Amino acid sequence: MKLIMQSEFDNLRLNDNHEYDIDTCGNKRVIKIYCNKILIAKKITMKKSIRYFGAKGYEAFLTAQN
Secondary structure: OEEOOHHHHHHHHHOOOOEEEEEEEOOEEEEEEEEOOEEEEEEEEEOOEEEEEEOOOHHHHOOOOO
């Protein structure tokens, strides 16, 4: 996994072909995005810190933006 931009994460999240799952444990919240049951991205929120991660090859799942 590597850091990605928020706009890339939102592109993956808003795609109707992808599924997502939310896990919350105390102050930590994790949103995972899947395509065909394969993890392609995740967002980790802890207190005031937000990080976006993309799996290797996540670029192939991005949709074209106008």
